[in-house]
Amino acid sequence: MKTGLVFKRGWTLDDVQWSKFDASKVTPTFLAAAKAASLVEYNAPDYVDYLKRVLRGAQPEVFELLDQWQVEEVQHGAALGRWAEMADPTFNFEDAVARFRTAYKPQHFASGDATSIRGSRRGEVITRCVVECGTSSYYSAIRDLCEEPVLQEIAGRIAADEFRHYRLFLETLANETEAELPVWKKLWIAFTRINEADDDELAYAYYCANVSRADEAKIPYDRAKFARLYNRTATSFYRRPHIKKLVQMVAKACGARAQSWLTRAGTAVLWSALRRRAGNAAGV
Numbered sequence: 269m270k271t272g273l274v275f276k277r278g279w280t281l282d283d284v285q286w287s288k289f290d291a292s293k294v295t296p297t298f299l300a301a302a303k304a305a306s307l308v309e310y311n312a313p314d315y316v317d318y319l320k321r322v323l324r325g326a327q328p329e330v331f332e333l334l335d336q337w338q339v340e341e342v343q344h345g346a347a348l349g350r351w352a353e354m355a356d357p358t359f360n361f362e363d364a365v366a367r368f369r370t371a372y373k374p375q376h377f378a379s380g381d382a383t384s385i386r387g388s389r390r391g392e393v394i395t396r397c398v399v400e401c402g403t404s405s406y407y408s409a410i411r412d413l414c415e416e417p418v419l420q421e422i423a424g425r426i427a428a429d430e431f432r433h434y435r436l437f438l439e440t441l442a443n444e445t446e447a448e449l450p451v452w453k454k455l456w457i458a459f460t461r462i463n464e465a466d467d468d469e470l471a472y473a474y475y476c477a478n479v480s481r482a483d484e485a486k487i488p489y490d491r492a493k494f495a496r497l498y499n500r501t502a503t504s505f506y507r508r509p510h511i512k513k514l515v516q517m518v519a520k521a522c523g524a525r526a527q528s529w530l531t532r533a534g535t536a537v538l539w540s541a542l543r544r545r546a547g548n549a550a551g552v
């Protein structure tokens with residue numbers, strides 16, 4: 269970690285050293301990534317509503333933790349959005365959020381249904397662990413590679429939060445009263461969630477964040493195109509140690525040993541898939 273700091277839980281936007289912002293260190297790739305991530309993070313309350321329905325009947329502490337988790341995710345979006353507005357004064361965070369919320373409305377968020385789309389509460393929490401593993405490694409990669417000091421700090425703070433979120437959902441899993449799932453099934457749930465990163469959410473976020481309202485008619489949304497653009501941006505940050513840690517965290521959530529042949533193989537497969545994806549996306 270470049271900053272050498274350990275960021276504790278409970279930080280606010282006032283703790284960020286905004287005065288250290290250095291416009292000369294902003295690059296288009298990190299800017300595009302921060303803008304897209306700001307929308308996804310800020311949209312957390314819709315997911316929290318759904319998760320509370322799925323976990324109904326859980327201990328009251330679980331719901332208190334979910335409320336705190338929501339506050340932190342929204343703050344991630346606000347911090348990234350504020351940084352993006354500093355880096356690009358033409359970017360309007362609130363307007364981009366409004367467009368994203370209109371464009372992206374998954375059925376399970378809006379239906380009011382209390383059934384998990386993963387088939388069980390355990391499956392839902394495992395996918396949550398996978399997402400927190402993914403965000404933790406993603407922001408760690410941004411922290412390690414970007415040169416702009418404020419984005420580096422924000423990414424470091426968010427990465428630390430995401431790791432704590434992962435542990436929070438691991439604990440939720442450990443306290444779950446629903447019947448345990450076999451390891452193969454948990455691995456399958458994790459695998460399908462990782463592949464789901466190709467769904468409309470990230471492509472829409474990239475579009476709404478990086479194409480202004482004024483340019484919408486000139487540059488219409490094209491799912492395949494913006495998914496490729498998102499992938500090209502996101503996959504360019506990862507280095508092998510980030511992927512190794514990601515796979516170890518996912519393996520732990522699935523009950524597989526973190527140092528087993530399975531996780532070594534998983535690291536190799538995911539690393540080559542990301543390289544291939546980056547290569548394919550580079551042709552956009």
Ligand SMILES: [Fe+2]
Nearest residue numbers: 309341344403
């Ligand atoms: Fe987050």
Ligand SMILES: [Fe+2]
Nearest residue numbers: 400403430433
């Ligand atoms: Fe998180």
